[in-house]
Amino acid sequence: MSTSHDDLRHHPGHLIRRAQQVHYWLWNAEVSPEVTSPQFACLYALRAEKNIDQKTLGEHVSLDRSTVAEVVTRLTTRGLVQRFRDPRDARRNLLRLTPAGLRTTERLIPKAARMNRILVSVLSECEQAELLRMLNLVVDADESLRKSAPSPTLPRERVRERRALKAG
Amino acid sequence: MSTSHDDLRHHPGHLIRRAQQVHYWLWNAEVSPEVTSPQFACLYALRAEKNIDQKTLGEHVSLDRSTVAEVVTRLTTRGLVQRFRDPRDARRNLLRLTPAGLRTTERLIPKAARMNRILVSVLSECEQAELLRMLNLVVDADESLRKSAPSPTLPRERVRERRALKAG
DNA sequence: TCAAAATCGTCAGTACACGGACTATAGTTT
C-alpha cells in the first residue's frame, strides 16, 4: 500500500531536505546547539583564510551576501569574529577570528568530524565515499545548470509573477 | 593547494546543505516560484489523503507542527487548501484541497518530476538509484538515532544552555 | 577628469524550520 509520504521517498529533492533535517538534529546533539552548522562553516573558513571580506566568505561557504551578513553579525555579537572596514577598499568588510573564535572553532572541529561520521554511519566505507562523490557531482553540476538553461521561462521573470500574485 | 571550501567538500553535512540549495534554485526555475517545494509536498500529500489533520500532514511531509501551520496558512490564503475544525475532535484542524488546489497540484506534478530528473542528471541511471537508496538509509537511520543515544549530554539540556548563554 | 558601470554591504520582505510555552480539548483514573 503506497501513500504519499511513501511516494516522496522517490523524490531526490525531498530526500535531500530530509537529510538536512537529520543533519540539523545530529548537529544539535553531537556538536553544539550554540554554534549552528552554517556558523561553524564560516568560522572554519575564517580560520583557514584570515582577513577576507564577506563576499569571499560567502563564496567559500556557499551563502549569499545577505545571509553571510546576518551570520557574521551573530558571530561578532558573541565575540567570535571581528568585523572592520577594509582601509584599502571602503566597500569591504574584512573579517577575522578573535582568539575566542579560534578556540571555539578548534574545539568544535573534532565534534563536527564525529557528527559527520555518525551521519553516514549506516553506510559502508565504500558507500560513504560514493555518496560524497555523487553529492559533489550534483552540487558542481549546478554551476553549469545555472549558467546555461535560462530556458524559455526565466527565473527572474517568474519571481516577479509571484510578487504580483501576492500583491493582488 | 587545499583551502577551507575545498575541505568542506568532504563534509557530508555541508554537502547536503549545498545540495538543497541546488534543489531550491532548480525548483524555482523548473517547477514554480509561486508554490515552494515544501508547499508542494503538502499539496501532494493532501491529494493522496483527504481530510487529515495538521499533525498527520506534518508526519507525511516531515515538517514540525509550527512549520505545517505556517505553510498551510499560506496555502489557505491562496485558496489552494481549506482548513476547518474536526467536528469529532475540536482540537484538530482538518485539511482538504480545494478544486484550485487540486488543479495546481496536478499541474506541478510533471514539472516536479522533471526537476528531480534534472537534479540528478549528472549521475548515471545506476548511480541515481544508488543515491536514492543511500539517502533513504541515512534518513531512516535517524529514527533509530533519535530514539537511542540520548547520550550523556541530552539535546534538550544543551538547548537550555544556549538560551542561558544568550540571555547573559 | 569625470560620468557611467561595476561592486560590496545593508535593509526590507518572504518563506522555511525548529523548540518551548500556552490554550483548548479530549481521554483516563479514581
Added chain:
DNA sequence: AAACTATAGTCCGTGTACTGACGATTTTGA
C-alpha cells in the same frame, strides 16, 4: 464527576536562506 494526563494547535523567539532595492565606494572608459 473531578482531577490528571495526553494531544493538537497557536504564538513567540531564533536562525537560516534568498531576492530586490538602495547607498556608498571603487573602477573604468570616453
